[in-house]
Amino acid sequence: MPELPEVETIRMGLSELLPGRVVRAVTHDNPKSFPNAPADVNVFLIGAEVVGVQRRAKVLLIELSSKYSLVIHLKMTGQLVFVSADTRFGAGHPNDSLIHALPDKSTRVEFTFTDGSRLFFNDQRKFGWVRLLPTAEVPNIDFMRKVGPEPLDASFTAGEFAERLMRRKNTSIKAAILDQTVLAGIGNIYADESLWGAKIHPATLVKNVSRQKISSLFTEIQYVLNLSIQKGGSSDKNYVNAEGKRGSYLSFARVFRREGQPCPRCGTTIVKLRVAGRGTHICPKEQKVVQK
């Protein structure tokens, strides 16, 4: 669901759509989805102009002229969909990519801008959240202090990757790369895809993965993340971009959700198992658990 490529796709969309717009009104249906005090919202959100949109790990940051920022985590089923003032929902209209009208029953927060356009935070399962924080304090929240480096930053090296992995040397390699404090942005889809690319069994203990395989995994992680950003991310059920459109990475996926189909490299039937408490997809011939 929303992992680094999906959140990055939304960020790119929103950074074209939001800057310059001024918030006129905010409504929310669920305190958990937007736990801020109403007083803060009235003073620092209403009337503020969007300055820019950033991403860190799987978190979106919408920076406001009030020196506050909206910090948004989509968790599993979150969506951020922008709708212009003249949008008509449904097939046959110029902007008919949205399947149904918004707000819908999953809408948790609705932002209305002064020009009549709107931004919807939809979240079926209510795991995601929106917070309003002083921009200067964002780096100090727990999540930001603990989260690891961005895998697509030019400064992130295979050496640093290996070093950070070794903090989790007695756990499975899959659990380690899903750990956001090791590196940022990997979720279940890109974990399986990159481990297949590097021919590593997800249950292999980190300490038993060779240096060469770790280096290969580093390359594969960057490859699958970049490819997915190119394809607009992975849409399973819920994910859509800032314009309500789906991404197409899953039609290029090699193992994820492809149990019963042939491995694209060797033709062996892909199997699904459970590793680190998650559904996990592998080629059983090419990905073997290594023990030392």
Add this chain to the structure above:
DNA sequence: CACTTGACCTGTCCGC
């Protein structure tokens, strides 16, 4: 401290 499991939610699918 290192690591694993369960909880948080809602919707869908599968077997009986």
Add this chain to the structure above:
DNA sequence: TGCGGACAGGTCAAGT
């Protein structure tokens, strides 16, 4: 057809 249970998977709290 209805109904219970498993499953989906990001993160944090609680347990071993």
